Amino acid sequence: MFKKILIANRGEIALRVIRTCKEMGINTVAVYSKADAESLHVRFADEAVCIGPAPSNESYLKIPNIIAAAEITNADAIHPGYGFLSENANFSKICAEHDIKFIGASSDMIDRMGDKATAKATMKEAGVPCVPGSEGILTDYDECLKTAKKIGFPVMLKATAGGGGKGMRAVWSEDKLEAAWESARQEAKAGFGNDGMYMEKLIEEPRHIEIQIVGDQTGKACHLSERDCSVQRRHQKLTEETPSPFMTNKLREKMGKAAVKAAEYIGYEGAGTVEFLVDKHRNFYFMEMNTRIQVEHPITEMVVDHDLIREQILVAAGVPISGKDYYPKLHSIECRINAEDPYNDFRPSPGKITTLHTPGGHGVRLDTHVYSGYIIPPNYDSMIAKLITTAQTREEAINKMKRALDEFVVEGIKTTIPFHRQLMDHPDYLAGNYTTKFMEDFVMDDKYKDEE
Ligand code: MV4
Numbered sequence: 259m260f261k262k263i264l265i266a267n268r269g270e271i272a273l274r275v276i277r278t279c280k281e282m283g284i285n286t287v288a289v290y291s292k293a294d295a296e297s298l299h300v301r302f303a304d305e306a307v308c309i310g311p312a313p314s315n316e317s318y319l320k321i322p323n324i325i326a327a328a329e330i331t332n333a334d335a336i337h338p339g340y341g342f343l344s345e346n347a348n349f350s351k352i353c354a355e356h357d358i359k360f361i362g363a364s365s366d367m368i369d370r371m372g373d374k375a376t377a378k379a380t381m382k383e384a385g386v387p388c389v390p391g392s393e394g395i396l397t398d399y400d401e402c403l404k405t406a407k408k409i410g411f412p413v414m415l416k417a418t419a420g421g422g423g424k425g426m427r428a429v430w431s432e433d434k435l436e437a438a439w440e441s442a443r444q445e446a447k448a449g450f451g452n453d454g455m456y457m458e459k460l461i462e463e464p465r466h467i468e469i470q471i472v473g474d475q476t477g478k479a480c481h482l483s484e485r486d487c488s489v490q491r492r493h494q495k496l497t498e499e500t501p502s503p504f505m506t507n508k509l510r511e512k513m514g515k516a517a518v519k520a521a522e523y524i525g526y527e528g529a530g531t532v533e534f535l536v537d538k539h540r541n542f543y544f545m546e547m548n549t550r551i552q553v554e555h556p557i558t559e560m561v562v563d564h565d566l567i568r569e570q571i572l573v574a575a576g577v578p579i580s581g582k583d584y585y586p587k588l589h590s591i592e593c594r595i596n597a598e599d600p601y602n603d604f605r606p607s608p609g610k611i612t613t614l615h616t617p618g619g620h621g622v623r624l625d626t627h628v629y630s631g632y633i634i635p636p637n638y639d640s641m642i643a644k645l646i647t648t649a650q651t652r653e654e655a656i657n658k659m660k661r662a663l664d665e666f667v668v669e670g671i672k673t674t675i676p677f678h679r680q681l682m683d684h685p686d687y688l689a690g691n692y693t694t695k696f697m698e699d700f701v702m703d704d705k706y707k708d709e710e
């Protein structure tokens with residue numbers, strides 16, 4: 259087992275990893291930028307190394323500085339968290355070259371799943387349902403047009419180096435195709451240095467339902483059921499829940515089996531997530547595979563009573579998984595609390611938290627790194643806390659979320675608390691009747707505004 263793990267991340271996920279390491283008797287090294295000198299992960303770790311100035315590309319993304327921190331503290335493993343270098347194949351490779359265990363996927367696996375057309379072709383070979391579309395990358399516009407005619411409009415053009423909605427174009431008719439083809443390729447070339455595009459039949463009003471998997475070093479994988487992440491704004495998840503209100507036991511079995519088949523086919527090691535698009539007829543299609551722990555992992559932990567960070571560390575240390583799958587025994591909802599103003603187009607609201615009162619009580623979990631007096635730096639993403647409520651039923655979990663949000667006092671900055679509170683009153687949300695289109699018509703109501 260590892261003696262010392264360096265956490266190459268910040269904020270709530272750094273704290274989250276430190277907590278499990280402490281419970282496992284593993285020493286921890288925090289790395290921090292000058293802007294995070296007063297951050298809690300620095301205080302809670304056994305050791306801390308400053309790796310550079312505030313900008314991410316001079317600190318949390320600076321591979322030589324992180325490797326140097328691991329060398330001087332003699333860390334035998336690195337946990338990358340999510341974001342930053344967590345899906346950087348070069349970082350995974352460099353860790354291996356320095357004989358430091360990267361608690362995540364191999365560089366080969368990150369490359370294969372990071373290239374979306376390759377990931378899809380691999381899943382198709384594995385027998386995982388995929389959206390009908392092109393056979394890999396489209397070589398030129400002629401092939402693009404021919405493919406669109408073959409699968410029929412509407413179609414979705416996707417950048418193979420994209421993901422998470424970047425470099426994607428929905429095209430509803432032939433007259434719009436060429437302009438979309440040209441602009442998507444330019445965007446992909448500029449954004450990712452790779453203008454490879456592929457095409458799929460457009461799935462209308464899909465749900466985003468993902469399956470948590472864990473694979474061990476023997477090539478065995480298991481699943482830990484689903485998370486419904488359909489409530490998104492501009493491809494940013496706002497809230498997630500498990501079980502999905504759209505799920506049936508039959509569909510869960512089919513999606514779980516497909517996700518395990520995918521993981522075992524590629525010999526996946528570690529915690530991963532297989533994302534699916536689900537249409538209104540409950541057909542599901544492979545969308546993407548994420549080779550990292552995800553922000554929303556706590557709701558799975560709460561309903562299957564399993565520590566996923568612990569799973570990651572055990573698997574990385576060569577411990578085989580039990581092999582059984584995990585099914586929800588409770589209902590759990592996560593609300594991402596961001597330092598953003600929902601009454602002003604969710605624009606960032608960095609600054610000092612002058613007053614903080616956090617919610618608690620039975621079935622309430624708050625994963626956060628902020629404290630009263632904490633200054634939220636403008637350099638990093640805006641999430642300041644994840645509020646998770648868990649109960650026997652969806653209705654109880656929602657009621658608990660309402661109560662917890664009403665208790666949650668954050669002064670000095672704007673947050674998305676009013677948005678979540680309104681969401682918990684929204685009839686379609688309450689009915690579990692929402693797709694990835696839900697946020698398109700959402701309008702904030704002043705009655706949820708924090709009184710100044
Ligand atoms: C799609 C789709 C409809 N049809 N593919 C968005 C980000 C990336 N994960 C893939 N995405 C989509 N792919 C086909 N063939 C609709 C989306 C999509 C979406 C998917 C999941 C969650 C939110 C979304 C928001 C807009 C579009």
